Amino acid sequence: RQLDNFPKDFLWGSASAAYQVEGAWQEDGKGVSVWDDFVRIPGKTFKETTGDVAVDHYHRYKEDIALMKEQGLKAYRFSVAWTRIFSEGKGKVNQSGLQFYIDLVDELIRSGIEPVLTIYHWDLPKALQEEYGGWESRKIIEDFTRYAEVLFETFRGKVHYWVSLNEQNIFIQHGYLLGTHPPAVQDMKRMYQANHHANLANASVIKLFHELQMPGKIGPSFAYGPNYSFNCDPNNVLAAEDAEELEANFWMDVYVNGEYPLVAWKYLKDNGLAPETLPEDTQLLKSGKPDFMGMNYYQTNTMAFNPLDGVSLGKQNTTGEKGTSEESGRPGIYKRKENPFVERTNWDWEIDPTGLRIGMRRIASRYRMPILITENGLGEYDTLTDKGTIHDDYRIDYLRQHIQAINEAISDGVTVLGYCTWSYTDLLSWLNGYQKRYGFVYVDQDETQNGTLKRYKKDSYYWYQDVIKSNGEKL
Ligand code: GCO
Numbered sequence: 001r002q003l004d005n006f007p008k009d010f011l012w013g014s015a016s017a018a019y020q021v022e023g024a025w026q027e028d029g030k031g032v033s034v035w036d037d038f039v040r041i042p043g044k045t046f047k048e049t050t051g052d053v054a055v056d057h058y059h060r061y062k063e064d065i066a067l068m069k070e071q072g073l074k075a076y077r078f079s080v081a082w083t084r085i086f087s088e089g090k091g092k093v094n095q096s097g098l099q100f101y102i103d104l105v106d107e108l109i110r111s112g113i114e115p116v117l118t119i120y121h122w123d124l125p126k127a128l129q130e131e132y133g134g135w136e137s138r139k140i141i142e143d144f145t146r147y148a149e150v151l152f153e154t155f156r157g158k159v160h161y162w163v164s165l166n167e168q169n170i171f172i173q174h175g176y177l178l179g180t181h182p183p184a185v186q187d188m189k190r191m192y193q194a195n196h197h198a199n200l201a202n203a204s205v206i207k208l209f210h211e212l213q214m215p216g217k218i219g220p221s222f223a224y225g226p227n228y229s230f231n232c233d234p235n236n237v238l239a240a241e242d243a244e245e246l247e248a249n250f251w252m253d254v255y256v257n258g259e260y261p262l263v264a265w266k267y268l269k270d271n272g273l274a275p276e277t278l279p280e281d282t283q284l285l286k287s288g289k290p291d292f293m294g295m296n297y298y299q300t301n302t303m304a305f306n307p308l309d310g311v312s313l314g315k316q317n318t319t320g321e322k323g324t325s326e327e328s329g330r331p332g333i334y335k336r337k338e339n340p341f342v343e344r345t346n347w348d349w350e351i352d353p354t355g356l357r358i359g360m361r362r363i364a365s366r367y368r369m370p371i372l373i374t375e376n377g378l379g380e381y382d383t384l385t386d387k388g389t390i391h392d393d394y395r396i397d398y399l400r401q402h403i404q405a406i407n408e409a410i411s412d413g414v415t416v417l418g419y420c421t422w423s424y425t426d427l428l429s430w431l432n433g434y435q436k437r438y439g440f441v442y443v444d445q446d447e448t449q450n451g452t453l454k455r456y457k458k459d460s461y462y463w464y465q466d467v468i469k470s471n472g473e474k475l
Pocket of ligand 1: 430
């Protein structure tokens with residue numbers, strides 16, 4: 001089959017997040033975030049790693065952007081740390097914190113790189129968590145909207161691509177169900193309530209963006225793992241549909257249509273899990289429709305029927321060893337199984353490029369909206385040779401297959417604005433420390449956080465350079 005070309009203005013990008021790269025956790029008036037706090041609780045992260053220094057992007061952003069420019073990168077997705085703008089989450093703007101992002105954006109623009117700004121990538125101000133329980137209170141809506149407004153005013157006309165919330169489904173489920181992210185709660189009822197407020201906050205910010213007639217586009221980044229049925233047993237097919245309803249449509253339907261999906265809502269009601277809502281909520285949710293769907297893609301989920309006395313939550317694999325993820329699911333509905341048809345990474349993540357194409361088609365046909373791939377990449381161990389090179393052919397293979405899948409999705413009729421690999425430089429993996437590397441640029445930061453922080457280009461850096469130059473022809 002003859003594939004379509006990538007669009008001429010396709011954004012060949014790469015991504016990062018403030019807490020994972022910046023460091024400088026107490027500099028220039030920055031306040032404390034829930035993550036600054038959480039990583040200090042013994043046993044929460046791999047070998048107690050923190051983002052205090054991370055890869056020191058705060059001081060080395062010029063060097064990092066110079067590498068992007070040399071590579072020919074078209075777009076760089078980064079996030080703003082809320083606590084640099086408002087140290088306590090609200091009140092008076094901290095000008096020196098804001099200045100860092102003004103300088104960063106200016107440097108990107110000077111280098112011909114389109115900034116893609118993520119407003120929230122999980123680093124909630126600790127002050128708001130303490131004052132009113134963060135996402136568990138409706139007060140968050142006003143504070144989050146004010147914070148976004150400052151960014152809109154500051155970067156109007158400079159930043160044209162905005163991501164509202166990054167992976168709401170992940171930070172909510174890890175924070176309130178699995179307990180592996182702050183605030184480390186394990187309570188489904190509270191989870192759905194916090195999630196409802198996040199939906200409202202998200203809609204409020206998108207609504208404001210449109211009211212202000214901001215030039216550009218805004219959308220959330222959803223961590224989408226399309227659900228497969230384990231086989232053609234109708235009970236397993238139903239399980240996969242239920243998983244799609246409760247784990248995917250449950251978020252994306254609200255973003256796009258302002259309404260929870262039918263089957264999921266009934267399930268929540270019947271199980272006493274439905275969030276409290278106000279009559280005016282629907283109107284707000286409906287007035288915050290995104291311009292695109294940001295899709296973070298790593299893997300798919302294979303689902304089978306789960307009996308009432310079956311598995312519930314599984315343990316998260318943070319050890320870095322293969323085969324340590326346990327089955328997990330919802331009793332009476334579905335459970336996750338290993339997919340026998342795909343390979344796995346060293347962190348037990350399934351490698352499934354076709355799943356990316358399937359997910360993109362589902363989004364495009366259900367919501368009729370353009371997609372920006374805001375994350376996709378391979379977390380692996382890398383070896384720095386004596387010559388200062390890194391031969392990461394496994395990463396090249398991974399990215400090549402996924403770009404191919406995007407090309408196929410485009411040829412299927414999906415509108416795609418761009419592709420941001422995760423990540424640009426190596427960075428802190430929230431729970432896996434610095435050994436799990438995703439970047440094109442290797443950073444000498446070891447497990448004990450005693451690296452030189454020196455940057456080295458991996459083989460994938462040069463490979464992506466050619467991909468960009470040829471607009472996806474040379475894979
Ligand atoms: C990790 C994760 C992250 C996420 C990203 C989500 O290893 O910690 O893969 O890097 O992909 O932060 O938006």
